[in-house]
Amino acid sequence: MTTETAKEKATEIFNNDIAKRLYEFRTLYVDKSQRQAAKKLGITNAWLSYAESGQRRVRMDLVEKLVKDYDLNSDWLTTGKGKKQVKTIDKPTAASSLSSVHQEVLLIKKTLTIFEANLTHAYKLIETQGKVIEELQRQLAEK
Structure with missing residues (x-):
């Protein structure tokens, strides 16, 4: 018998309702093809198949990618409440801020x-x- 650490529990979500909602979201917003969706999400087709059938836990890094790249409403995924997609406001990151500063410096140089x-x-x-x-x-x- 293995025991899960608190970190493992915190980084994975597991139940059949979530698996069904993951499948629904993937087919609507990522790709109807499971193989193409897995490729877009950077996971194996087998792993996605297991996750959507409820045989694997949905990793939080996948949820975060779906939130970031496809505007997944994580509340909808976990509870089934609310809209499937929520447009997120882009928060500035160090990289985006640095990129903006770099563009401004180039403009100042010109x-x-x-x-x-x-x-x-x-x-x-x-x-x-x-x-x-x-x-x-x-x-x-002279005059």
Whole structure:
């Protein structure tokens, strides 16, 4: 007789109602083909078959993937209450925030490059105008 640790209990869900709801959700939102759905979910076809028939426990990492990628309402999966799908609001993550910062830095670099080019052009115009003014002053002094 084996005993399950608290972690194992917390990371797996098991009952026939959940298995039926998993099957229903998969066929509606992931793929009608069990083989294609398993491929999309990164699990074996056999494992998905066992989970949907109630012979295997539904792992929490699978539930999390379904929530994240297919907007599964985990309350519906576990209790049968509510809508099957719930649109989740994207919460910023460190990776997405870093990506946003990187994009902003690239935009700032491009802006600075344009600014430097304009500044260089402005200096050249000022230099040219200074020479024109000096020439005009010289001409006026000669008169």
